[in-house]
Amino acid sequence: MAKLLYGAIGCLVLLVWLPMSALSQPDTLRITGSSYFDEKRTLVLCNYISAKLKIPVKYENIPSTKHMHELLRQGKVDLAMMNTFQYVFAKSDHITNIEPFVILGDSSGKAKTYRSCLIVRPASPYRDLGQIISAADRVKIDFAYVASTSGHIVPRMQLATSGIQYPEAQFESVHFSGGHLEAIRSVIGKRADAAFVSIDDLINYQLTGQIAKDAVRIIWTSYPITQSPVVIRRNLPDALKQQLRSLFLNLHHDDPAVWHHVKENWGAVGPVRFVDALATDFVSVQQAADKVGKLVYFLNYYEERLAQQSLELAKGDGLIDGQRAKIQQQKEVLDKQIIQIRTQTASLYLLGLIVIGIGVIITLVVRSSRSKQRLNDKLILKNDQIEQALSDLKLAQDTLVHSEKMASLGLLTAGVAHEINNPVNFIFTGINGLEKNINALMTVLTEMEKMEDLPVEQIAMHRDTIELVKKNNRYVAVKASLSEFIDGIRLGAKRTADIVSGLRDFARTDESERTRAHIHDCLDSTLLLLQFKFKEAGVQLSKQYGDHITEMACYPGPLNQVFMNLFTNAIQAIEARTDGTEGLVSVTTRQIGEKIEITISDNGTGIEQGILAKIFDPFFTTKQVGEGTGLGLSISYGIIRKHQGTLEVESEVGRGTRFFIYLPINLTLT
Missing domain, CATH: 1.10.287 (Helix Hairpins)
Structure with a gap:
């Protein structure tokens, strides 16, 4: 009797729960994939999901990582297939309404990972990554650029988290090969001193005989980064999550034809299948996102x-x-x-x-x-x-x-x-x-x-x-x-x-059109960017802006360049003093009728009277070879002339220099 009662209650609960579960499911399942995946193969999987769950599926292939982040943050994506690069920057972009769902693994249920390595020729004098970095000015480096995760992205994250400067700004020569095999052969053929490649691909090429086992030597290996995950919207109904999870985990034996498309899409070889994404699989991804x-x-x-x-x-x-x-x-x-x-x-x-x-x-x-x-x-x-x-x-x-x-x-x-x-x-x-x-x-x-x-x-x-x-x-x-x-x-x-x-x-480079701007805004935006130079040189800044100065018609971008040149020259003139005098740069403004006067002065070394008349000539400079082109003041003079204004200078050796800029409030075209 009790069993019959419990059975009746269970049926009643099931009848109530099923309609409620159906109502909580979305009308359309929104799925996105990155340009890393082939769109036709992904559509095969989407159509299979729609047929199995009897829910319409809307798929969008998104080449822009920024656009994908916007859709994820707005909750407009229910399920997203990403590459590792996109998932790392999604974590660093603080997108909190998604969670890892399933991930590609091997037949034992262990998640697959990417690892990168740095290879050299066996006779190379370099023994570790530190030696390569120390000799960066003469090292030719190669990246397996097309294989973006293991040959390109993972090495960059590893180098950045180790405090090493970005490779393109540091190495004497940087080349981006079309793939891992090309990068390996670049080292063997002495076209590069070293190369970042996938350690798994290197081992595969050695096992298949395409690369001899002693052809290259590994001198650095990165930490493992989890392979491309499938992420899901966190607040998706639990019943739908469970249905999707069962579909993915059993796809390899439920429908081998669809699974073949998935394997091709992920570039998987051997006995592989989808496995549950565990928190421990993403420790290295989270660390990379936090640090980079x-x-x-x-x-x-x-x-x-x-x-x-x-x-x-x-x-x-x-x-x-x-x-x-x-x-x-x-x-x-x-x-x-x-x-x-x-x-x-x-x-x-x-x-x-x-x-x-x-x-x-x-x-x-x-x-x-x-x-x-x-x-x-x-x-x-x-x-x-x-x-x-x-x-x-x-x-x-x-x-x-x-x-x-x-x-x-x-x-x-x-x-x-x-x-x-x-x-x-x-x-x-x-x-x-x-x-x-x-x-x-x-x-x-x-x-x-x-x-x-x-x-x-x-x-x-x-x-x-x-x-x-x-x-x-x-x-x-x-x-x-x-x-x-x-x-x-x-x-x-x-x-x-x-x-x-x-x-x-x-x-701003709006040189082709005039606009109305306030001269104080132009000065402040330039001084904000130079704030670190004032601190580094120990120079004090004094601003005395005049009251009731109106907006003026001008080209703000070129004016910012003039102020940048004058402030930079003032700081350099103060740094050239050797008598220990405390540096001071002053800027004052005032309106005189229909003109605005800007005065920029310093207590630097000053300019000799014999060369004062030449400082606005193109390519004239008093700096050492390689320290300046002699174009700064010449360009500034031309910009002020374009504004129908004047640029004047007063200077005394040992006392400092003062520049006077006079600009009309209403600029007219000639």
Whole structure:
């Protein structure tokens, strides 16, 4: 009788639960995959899921990691197939509404991992990674670039977490091979001194005989990184999660044809299958995400851009030298033509004295006139060629000016990274403290929730337990400190945003169109980026801005470049002093009628009167070879002239220098 009663109750619960479970499931299952996976093979899997679960599936192949992060954070993705690179940066991007679901493993249920190694030739003098880094200025390094996880991403994360500078900014020569086999053969063929490759691929090539076992030597091995995971939206219904988990874990024997497409998509070989994703499988991924983060990735990217700008600057120098040589050749040809014209003229006068007879004289004059015409035509042609050469030189100079500005912007990268480090530390410290306090509060809250299920006679006794838990977890102190941690995180985020905003304002290149801007905003954005240089040189800054200064029509980007050049020169002039005088840079503004006056002064070494008139000439510099191009003040002078303003200077040796900038409030086009 009891069994019948329990069976009836079970059926009733099942009848109630099944409709509720069905209602909680989404109308459409949203699945995304990265460009790392083949879209056609992924669609085979999506169609199989839809048919098995009887739920429509919407699939999107996303090539942009940033776009995938936005969709995950907004909860617009139910299930995502990622490569390791994307999952590491999803963790560092603090996307909390996803969790690892299943992962590719071997037949025993153990998760597969990526490992990278650094290889050299057997006779190479290098024995470890430290020796390679020490000899970076003469080492040719190779990355297996296409195999992005083990040959490219994992080595970069390992190097970054070890405090080693980004490879492209450090090594003498960097090459990106099309795959692991090509990178290995690059070392064997002596085209590279060392290469980062997958250790698993190296072993496979040795086992299959494509690479001899003693052809290369391993001198460094990275920690293992978990293979491409399948992640799932954390708040997806448990029933649907269980159905999906069962589908993935049994796919290899439920439908071998679909499993074949999956194996091809993941590049898997041997007896493999999906296994449950365990927290222990992602320890190395979490460590990499915590230590690396997006900041390192983007700073490395701008270091590469700085190296490219340096190459462009060197190309510009070569182009100018070539144009100068062409102009010199044209000048020599023109001088010869002038000498020929003078010789022809002298000959005509001599013939006029010798020849008797009007007819002969007329004939000679006609012939002489024709000769002069031909020479004039040649002279016009040569003048056109010289004008073309001057036009090419002007184009080369414009390119060099742009490269000079980009190089100046690139030099700020290290300082900006240093300035950002402090507020980032604020944020990390606040997050760690906030996490500990929340865990303590959750412990107290858990004890409080237990009271709901206790009989009335045990509630009083449990209150004593709660008080003890509160005391052990410092409940009062923890609750009071929450606002302090939040304020610290908010302050760190605001400082980081201010620095990034200053960098964005400085880097504006809107030279083609005028806009209205406040001169104080331009000065402040430049000084914000130079703040680390003032601290490093021990120079004090004094700002005395005038009241009631209105906005002005201008080109803010070029004006920021002028202020950057003048402030940088002031700091360098102060650093050149050897008498121990405390450095001071002052900037003042005031409005005089329809003009704004900006004064930038320093107490540096000053400029000799004999060269004061030359400082605005192109390529004139007092610095040592390699320390400056002599274009900074020349470019600044041109920018102020473009604004229909004036740039003046006063200086006294040993006392300092003062620059005066006068700009019209309403800039007109000419």
